[in-house]
Amino acid sequence: MLRRRKKSPKPDRRPAAVARSRRRARADVPVPAELLIRETGTGKDTAKVEPIVLVTGFEPFGGERTNPSWDVVERLPARLGALRVEKCRVPCEFGRAIEVVLEAIERHHPSMVLCLGQAGGRARMGVERVAINVDDARAPDNAGVQPIDVPVAPGGPPAYFATLPVKAMVSAMRAAGVPAELSNSAGTYVCNHLMYGVLHFLATRGRGARAGFIHVPYAHGQVLDKAGIASMALETMVDGIEAALLAAAAHAVDIATAEGALS
Numbered sequence: 001m002l003r004r005r006k007k008s009p010k011p012d013r014r015p016a017a018v019a020r021s022r023r024r025a026r027a028d029v030p031v032p033a034e035l036l037i038r039e040t041g042t043g044k045d046t047a048k049v050e051p052i053v054l055v056t057g058f059e060p061f062g063g064e065r066t067n068p069s070w071d072v073v074e075r076l077p078a079r080l081g082a083l084r085v086e087k088c089r090v091p092c093e094f095g096r097a098i099e100v101v102l103e104a105i106e107r108h109h110p111s112m113v114l115c116l117g118q119a120g121g122r123a124r125m126g127v128e129r130v131a132i133n134v135d136d137a138r139a140p141d142n143a144g145v146q147p148i149d150v151p152v153a154p155g156g157p158p159a160y161f162a163t164l165p166v167k168a169m170v171s172a173m174r175a176a177g178v179p180a181e182l183s184n185s186a187g188t189y190v191c192n193h194l195m196y197g198v199l200h201f202l203a204t205r206g207r208g209a210r211a212g213f214i215h216v217p218y219a220h221g222q223v224l225d226k227a228g229i230a231s232m233a234l235e236t237m238v239d240g241i242e243a244a245l246l247a248a249a250a251h252a253v254d255i256a257t258a259e260g261a262l263s
């Protein structure tokens, strides 16, 4: 039988920081940045700490050896104007893609989230306006899963609009000399799935962070064996994303330019 140890007076097991917190606060000691409420881009009265943007890109899929969405993210600087840039590489897998990005959101507490994905065949940078609540995969994802007509979030709203200023971002990319367009469909594959998942999470538990999605064309190196297919230089895409991020940080409210589509 196990013998009970004699009880000795309880030691103070609180972590040192907690134990110390009994001390009176001193007015001249600054509050550590990580304890301040982060700037959300919406209020004037939030503490002035460096705003953080989380930018994500996907791993290769569909037989490609690279994915320009991640190649662009890798090339972004760690700082952009007043923004601190955090990066996250996302698996091209239904479910797991959302999990990985939500983990990164919990880790970095960004005020903006911009996800990038490859849209092979498109000629311009495409800022997505809307994500819809359906997975309808034309091909299996990188885990071999192929959902057909399954909701991203059962019981969730049919769609979410991007909460970043999509038109200001398109216009800033063009001003930087980068071909860009507003897109009204992110498709029904893993990119739409991720965009919907992130917007759904932020709408329900987001502390005011804004989010959006940009589809990028193939990089030049991907079309060497593909005739008649559009591509863009990675450096041009990087210029575009930098311009889009700065525009997003500068516009709490979107601009009202005519970007509508006829069909």
Ligand code: PCA
Pocket (backbone or CB within 6 Å): 058, 061, 067, 069, 092, 116, 117, 118, 119, 186, 187, 188, 189, 190, 191, 192
């Ligand atoms: N593009 C795919 C998924 C991953 C990516 O980069 C899409 O458009 O859904």
